[in-house]
Amino acid sequence: xxDDVIIEIKNVDFxxxxxxxxxxxxxxxxxxxxxxxxxxxxxGGKSTLLKLLLGLLTPSAGEIRLFGKTPCDxxxxxxxxxxxxxxxxxxxxxxxxxVRMGRLGISGSRKQxxxxxxxxxxxxxxxxxxxxxxxxxxGGQRQRVLIARALACEPELLxxxxxxxxxxxxxxEKFYTVLAALRQxxxxxxxxxxxxxxxxxxxxxxxxxxxxxxxxxxNFTAQNADEIYHHKVSLIxxxxxxxxxxxxxxxxx
Numbered sequence: 001x002x003d004d005v006i007i008e009i010k011n012v013d014f015x016x017x018x019x020x021x022x023x024x025x026x027x028x029x030x031x032x033x034x035x036x037x038x039x040x041x042x043x044g045g046k047s048t049l050l051k052l053l054l055g056l057l058t059p060s061a062g063e064i065r066l067f068g069k070t071p072c073d074x075x076x077x078x079x080x081x082x083x084x085x086x087x088x089x090x091x092x093x094x095x096x097x098x099v100r101m102g103r104l105g106i107s108g109s110r111k112q113x114x115x116x117x118x119x120x121x122x123x124x125x126x127x128x129x130x131x132x133x134x135x136x137x138x139g140g141q142r143q144r145v146l147i148a149r150a151l152a153c154e155p156e157l158l159x160x161x162x163x164x165x166x167x168x169x170x171x172x173e174k175f176y177t178v179l180a181a182l183r184q185x186x187x188x189x190x191x192x193x194x195x196x197x198x199x200x201x202x203x204x205x206x207x208x209x210x211x212x213x214x215x216x217x218x219n220f221t222a223q224n225a226d227e228i229y230h231h232k233v234s235l236i237x238x239x240x241x242x243x244x245x246x247x248x249x250x251x252x253x
Contacts, residue, residue, distance in 0.1 A: 004032045006157060006187055007053070012062030014048055022048045026062070026212045032156075035183045036204035037217075038191045044209035046191050050161055053189075054080060066157065076106065079155030081146045083162040083191075095137060095145045096121065096130035102152030120151040124178065140171030147178075158182060160190045 007030040014023045023045045030036055040046050051057040052064055055071030066074035079102070099121055103113045121127040124144040129137065137145065143163060150158060163179075164172050182188055189206075205215045207224070215224055 005029050006032050006067050007189075008063075008065045009052075010063045012052065012059045012064060014045075014052060014057065014060050021060070021210065023052075023208075023212070024210055028206065028212060028214045030187060030189070030204065033183075033185075033187055034203045035187065036189045036206050037202050038189060038206045038208055040193065040208035042193050045212075046193070046208045047161070049206075049208055049212070050159060050191055053159060054078065076153065077156045079150030079153055079158045081143075081150045081158075081160045081163060083165055091135070093134050094130065095126060095132050095134050095141075098134050098145055099126075099130075099148045099152050102149040106153055116154065117148075117152055120148040121145075123151060124148040125174075140168060140175075143171075143175070144178075151182075156186055158186055158188045160188065162191055162193070164192075 007028075009026050009028055012023060012026040013021050015021045026049070038046050038049060048057065052059060053066065053071060055075060064071055067077055068074075071078075096117065099117050100113070102120070103116065106113075108116075118127060121130060124147055126141060126144045126148055129141060129145065134142065134145065147160070147163070150160075164175060179188065179190075202217045205217050205220050205224075207213045207215065207227075213224075213227075
């Protein structure tokens with residue numbers, strides 16, 4: 001594995017117990033500072049692939065390496081934002097305390113931890129929410145706090161699961177600006193069921209529907225989309241620079 005390849009997946013299969021394979025013969029690599037979007041239909045295996053990269057699941061066959069190590073051993077270099085937060089709304093925790101969770105397991109002084117938490121919150125423009133109850137925040141504010149938590153560990157690889165799922169259109173536009181800045185200094189993989197999330201700054205489109213195919217974003221076509229979604233897909237331009245969207249029989253998928 002060369003130094004510029006930070007994700008390498010070889011001959012990976014995964015199945016849940018005695019079920020048929022969820023993922024089969026997966027092979028691809030992502031280089032340092034590349035950005036990618038993992039797309040595909042619901043139930044196609046996107047979340048399973050993400051959990052394999054995080055070390056939360058173990059392949060039934062094959063090998064996964066992040067930075068030349070197993071996902072568990074490389075975890076300190078990986079920031080992760082889940083699609084759904086699992087915090088009990090009644091649990092008394094502030095936004096600042098949520099972000100501080102991103103420093104768990106990382107060595108450093110209290111001052112260093114504090115500085116990194118503040119920096120991550122400032123970058124996501126949520127520093128003014130530090131003392132607010134996490135449960136009281138809007139969907140967009142929670143998303144930005146969770147991304148700040150992922151950034152608090154100073155990751156080299158950032159994994160975002162459906163990052164625009166719970167935010168309104170106004171907040172979504174701001175998110176694309178933040179994402180563009182993050183891509184300048186780290187490898188970012190996002191997960192989405194919607195091809196509309198892919199934008200012109202994305203290098204790779206990782207299509208997942210049991211099997212995985214890797215495309216250069218610049219060369220991605222409607223035919224490629226048809227093959228992964230198994231129905232007709234239209235590619236259209238969006239105001240936030242996204243260049244494709246999944247449509248089926250005239251209705252958005």
